[in-house]
Amino acid sequence: MIDSLLKKIDELNNPTVVGLDPTLEMMPGSLKANLFEQYGKTPEAVGRIFTAFNKEIIDSVADIVPAVKPQIAMYEKYGLEGLKAYADTIRYAAEKGLIVIGDIKRGDISSTAAAYAAHIGGTDIEGEEFDLWQEDWITVNPYLGVDGIQPFIDACNKKDRGIFVLVKTSNPSSSQLQDIVVDGHTIYERVAELVEEWGRQSMGTLGYSRIGAVVGATHKEQGEKLRKLMPQTFFLVPGYGAQGGTGADLRGFFDKEGRGCIVNSSRGITAAYKKDSRYGDKVGEAARDAALAMKNDLR
């Protein structure tokens, strides 16, 4: 999967992932009115609204971006109907040829992590295998150490899928814990070393491993440092756009060949139609224009 991700980015000449983080506020009034009328103000209506919205976004960007990243929290908020929208979105994106990064940020002791790892490794029911979630990649939290991560690594290797491990997150308080210095190194540098080491079990054929890292676009210098510390680790870079990251900030996150990263924008693309009244409710058209502008900025 790391090889296919690299190839797809090269083919489209675009290291962008469109984040699918729907909220009711983000949804166009016409879509909401229509489905609330049919299903009432219910979780089922919201699930249907999110799915319809995501399909429009996916249809409008599938030929120009390699991947989408649905954030599970936005769907989970609406219970099982929300999770159905999450799963339907993943299936639809996969049908359209997109790589799917499930942003689920899991992590626990090994027995529990092994259950979470079903997101990429599949679910076994007494010898019958089910691929219930179908994400190609997921995000994971490394705070429990290697026994909490190994089940995910095993799943990656078994199914040729991938994980992105939180290393330096984009949020303002990320420094509160991640920048604590122990024995002359920050915690996030120590995590970076571990992720690079874990990746050695899981190399693709193009120089990068299936064990990737999350590095926030909002930390220019740290990103540059991490690229040097982690030469075989592919980065998922959130924080572009709505959180303030720009293409110029990210030069040092890429390797010498201009590879090594996929940059996420969620609200900056999916809510672009709200920024310019000329789009009206044309969500897809605005998303495509925003994704093309981001591609140019990154290149």
Ligand SMILES: O=C(O)c1cc(=O)[nH]c(=O)n1[C@@H]1O[C@H](COP(=O)(O)O)[C@@H](O)[C@H]1O
């Ligand atoms: O793992 C992530 O994707 C992630 C890590 C991080 O450090 N910062 C971060 O913003 N994210 C996610 O990336 C998305 C950012 O959304 P926008 O700020 O709207 O582009 C959200 O889904 C966040 O949960």
